[in-house]
Amino acid sequence: MTATYQNPRYAFRRPAALGGAVPEQARVVIVGAGVVGLTMALDLAQRGIASLVLDEDDTVSFGSRAICWAKRTLEIFGRLGLGARFLEKGVTWSRGRVFFRDQEAYGFDLLPEQGHEYPAFVNLQQYYAEEWLVQACAASGLVELRWKTRVTGLAPHAAGTLLHLATPEGDYALQAEWLLACDGARSTVREALALPFQGQVFRDRFLIADVVMHADFPSERWFWFDPPFHPGQSVLLHKQPDDVWRIDFQLGWDADPEVEKQPERVIPRVQAMLEGASGMAAPAFALEWVSVYTFRCRRLERFRHGRILFAGDSAHQVSPFGARGGNGGVQDVDNLGWKLAAVLAGEAPEALLDSYDDERVLAADENILNSTRSTDFITPKNTAAHAYRDAVLQLARTHGFARQMVNSGRLSRPATLHGSPLSTPGGEGLPLGAPPPDAPVLVAGRADWLLRHIGRDGRFTLLCFGQVPAEVPPGITPLLVADDDRAGALWDHSGLVLRRWQARAGDCLLLRPDQHLAARLHAPSAAEIAAAHRRALGHA
Amino acid sequence: MPLQTEPRLADPDALYEALMQAHRALDEARSRRLDARLVLLLANHIGDLEVLREAIALATQGDEP
The missing domain is CATH 3.40.30.10 (Glutaredoxin)
Structure with missing residues (x-):
């Protein structure tokens, strides 16, 4: 598929229930073997809970997709035993630079202090994360991954959900006590339940070009507003492992996604960008993965529907600026895993799961708010917005206060769970519901x-x-x-x-x-x- | 402290003149950016979001012909 990565293919294994007259029974079923679904299964496995994971495909993600793993996500992966692998393979970074036209407007450091096990961010292609999660799930002995298995229908009832599944070798029924919908932005579970998924559509298109090249740009996030090599639009440059570089071009709403994806169109853009950014001839490069995308900011009203729980993009969607999609999803899992385990162990009432809803809806709203603000800055909606955006960038060259207003993405930070029903009021210090500071x-x-x-x-x-x-x-x-x-x-x-x-x-x-x-x-x-x-x- | 709307400038004509002077040679786009820079500089000087919200609300209401 790509020059630097070969997607593994996971075998379909014929389940015993296929062709049987009685639905198979399972306590926990996870739909979707993406980052969120696999992390969910691994988290539950570490708590001694077995799960079945269903996925309609038989491999990990195509293309790098999510690449920025935030400190809090790395801490969670650390707890799940994968932290060192991310540090070893990934590109560690904490600094970013913002350019306006042909000048640097300012630079920032997301983790200026020492004394944390994990850095502000590690860049790593999503397929590596998923591949490692699949391996860790398999090694746990408590996760059964069922590839090439598509949910074609579901019927919730008081004791769980009856799922109808289609596989290459036929259909079968599965009775799930608990159903965790981690099946992404186009969630089949959400659609089967006809749940409204509402929010804002942004009228802009972006082109991702992942290129392979030997280049000596530093391990920093570089963001240009209105650069000479891509006038009137923004560009983002980010480093990934394997000499892969992520370049993200804003195209505007009128761009034709099919035309813009063509290599003869993408290559000159990349060429101009590399020459403009380095002031030198562009190094030789090869296109690794190209994608044109639009985005929305939206969420489900509630993430818990009885014994069906939504996590990740199936529950909420944000713009990619700020890396709040995948990181938000992993934090959903972190919040849900222990609660579901406590309920299944009989240590907590089912009502504990309502707090998942309270806390992660609040977090999703924080992510949506930040993501919407970034998008409004990056894609000004009228001439006044454009004037303010440019004014901020002009002032940022010389004034610290304006630098704080430059918004090329407010990068993912864990939510403080303000007002959580699980917190005991009183005392002083760090706010209740705060994520943990390392030391x-x-x-x-x-x-x-x-x-x-x-x-x-x-x-x-x-x-x-x-x-x-x-x-x-x-x-x-x-x-x-x-x-x-x-x-x-x-x-x-x-x-x-x-x-x-x-x-x-x-x-x-x-x-x-x-x-x-x-x-x-x-x-x-x-x-x-x-x-x-x-x-x-x-x-x- | 609430937004102060009583007269506070010793020489209001001089301020008005300075603003006109600043905009004199500018086209529409440059004028917009100048005003935006001015708003941002003054907003930071004031440094109180509640006062600024009050000012935005007052300014928003004040566009009857």
């Missing part, structure tokens, strides 16, 4: 990272500063952070844990299995801890 620690004299110690056992963590309470209720793992070298403690040798969590000695922070902050307690009694824990498990 370096020493464990028995060895350098380590804080986040590696939170939630890997699938449980809640009580992050205790200075002292662990005499009694910690069952189901919660106490984790002692000390300002000296003590047995069984994480040594906060740099003081960064205390500072980044805005804690003081005696604080005990209750963290959910997804590491988000659920309660800020101080020298708490067992009853106080238990109450916060019950609340975070959705017990009213």
